[in-house]
Amino acid sequence: MHLEKTLRNLSSSEGLLAVNSEYSDDGRPYLPFVSVQPSACLQEPGSEPAARVECFTAGDSRVNEILPLSVLHTLWVRESDRKADSPRGIITMRDYVPKIMGREAFDEYLGPYAGYNDSVNPSVSNVFATAAFRFGHVTISPRLRRLNESFQEHQRFSSLSLHQTFFSPWRLVREGGLDPVLRGLLGRPAALQNQEHLMTEELKERLLVLNIPETLDLAALNLQRGRDHGLPGYNDWRAFCGFDRAETRSDLVELVGSGVLVEKIMDVYGHPNNIDVWLGGLLERPVSGARTGPLFACLIGKQMKTLREGDRFWWEHPGVFSPKQRQELQTHSLSRVICDNSGVTEVPLDPFRLGSYPEDFVFCGNVPSMDLEAWRDGTYMT
Numbered sequence: 001m002h003l004e005k006t007l008r009n010l011s012s013s014e015g016l017l018a019v020n021s022e023y024s025d026d027g028r029p030y031l032p033f034v035s036v037q038p039s040a041c042l043q044e045p046g047s048e049p050a051a052r053v054e055c056f057t058a059g060d061s062r063v064n065e066i067l068p069l070s071v072l073h074t075l076w077v078r079e080s081d082r083k084a085d086s087p088r089g090i091i092t093m094r095d096y097v098p099k100i101m102g103r104e105a106f107d108e109y110l111g112p113y114a115g116y117n118d119s120v121n122p123s124v125s126n127v128f129a130t131a132a133f134r135f136g137h138v139t140i141s142p143r144l145r146r147l148n149e150s151f152q153e154h155q156r157f158s159s160l161s162l163h164q165t166f167f168s169p170w171r172l173v174r175e176g177g178l179d180p181v182l183r184g185l186l187g188r189p190a191a192l193q194n195q196e197h198l199m200t201e202e203l204k205e206r207l208l209v210l211n212i213p214e215t216l217d218l219a220a221l222n223l224q225r226g227r228d229h230g231l232p233g234y235n236d237w238r239a240f241c242g243f244d245r246a247e248t249r250s251d252l253v254e255l256v257g258s259g260v261l262v263e264k265i266m267d268v269y270g271h272p273n274n275i276d277v278w279l280g281g282l283l284e285r286p287v288s289g290a291r292t293g294p295l296f297a298c299l300i301g302k303q304m305k306t307l308r309e310g311d312r313f314w315w316e317h318p319g320v321f322s323p324k325q326r327q328e329l330q331t332h333s334l335s336r337v338i339c340d341n342s343g344v345t346e347v348p349l350d351p352f353r354l355g356s357y358p359e360d361f362v363f364c365g366n367v368p369s370m371d372l373e374a375w376r377d378g379t380y381m382t
């Protein structure tokens with residue numbers, strides 16, 4: 001059966017997604033297991049063969065790569081079964097993207113929504129998937145924090161090194177479900193990019209990918225994938241974005257902000273033209289108020305623009321939703337999704353901004369929610 005069919009609950013006509021039939025998280029569903037079993041996911045040490053927790057299945061094959069990814073996938077499946085067509089696009093574009101590329105760059109590359117353009121190709125570009133959006137790999141902290149209701153270290157389920165969470169769905173099923181992980185994501189920071197130490201050892205020395213027995217190096221994979229895909233180098237992409245090429249060491253020092261680092265890069269690459277775009281983009285000094293430098297801000301900005309302009313069902317495109325529905329959709333937030341689909345009862349209003357507990361957290365009752373009355377008259381997707 002095709003993957004998209006296995007992800008649906010075909011026994012009902014309500015358009016629901018399939019969920020796990022063996023386990024639940026305090027009454028809330030988990031993702032279904034893969035159909036080919038036994039799967040390659042790791043098992044709880046010492047557990048009985050009958051108590052296996054298989055790999056979860058979802059639209060993205062990386063769903064088991066790391067616990068937080070399984071958690072977010074699960075959250076969205078629960079949300080989707082509660083409310084058809086949840087507005088993920090709004091949350092990503094309004095609450096996340098401006099924080100990674102910076103408000104100024106967001107306004108420059110995207111600006112206000114200007115309508116659907118049927119000549120825009122919305123597919124994801126090679127450079128975006130293979131380099132620019134992989135900036136996220138240096139924001140990963142080496143520890144996965146698991147917190148209790150008071151957002152303190154969980155007494156039963158302590159925090160873990162990242163590698164202990166690779167392909168280990170049993171840690172959700174047997175160790176407290178989504179809530180301790182969600183609280184850790186909300187209450188503790190992502191890694192701050194550090195030019196002297198870009199990526200955690202957990203990802204450079206200990207990365208696991210299913211069906212490969214050795215541990216891998218995500219930095220090496222990113223560089224090699226860029227070459228496999230024939231990506232032009234750092235300077236060519238700077239030119240593509242209308243920036244000056246870095247011709248000399250001092251040009252690079254200007255962009256990177258560290259002479260010592262530029263020495264190392266030049267020792268390896270010889271000339272700025274040879275620098276892989278993933279590495280060059282990561283090394284640029286971040287734009288103020290952003291997590292990326294100017295090159296990645298440009299490449300991410302251009303991609304986001306085409307994703308929005310080329311989407312016939314973009315939520316702001318007239319005719320997709322009524323004005324009243326659009327107004328309601330704007331009240332939606334990731335915090336609301338967490339409140340509605342997990343046991344977490346306190347959240348920051350903006351979960352993409354790190355706050356301190358309890359000052360910056362509110363009870364779920366105080367998080368705005370959409371009024372679904374706006375959908376009652378059936379005006380939807382004309």
Ligand code: HEM
Pocket residue numbers: 065066128129130133134135136137139140203209218221222225
């Ligand atoms: C611990 C967290 C993460 C792990 C273990 C991880 C691991 C991986 C792996 C193994 C790949 C495939 C690499 C290859 O063979 O080329 C990959 C691809 C990718 N990752 Fe991550 N990743 C993580 C977090 C992130 C984050 C936070 C972002 C972005 C914000 C991100 C963006 C991407 C993108 C865009 C791709 C390419 C996807 C595609 O072309 O289909 N990753 N990641």
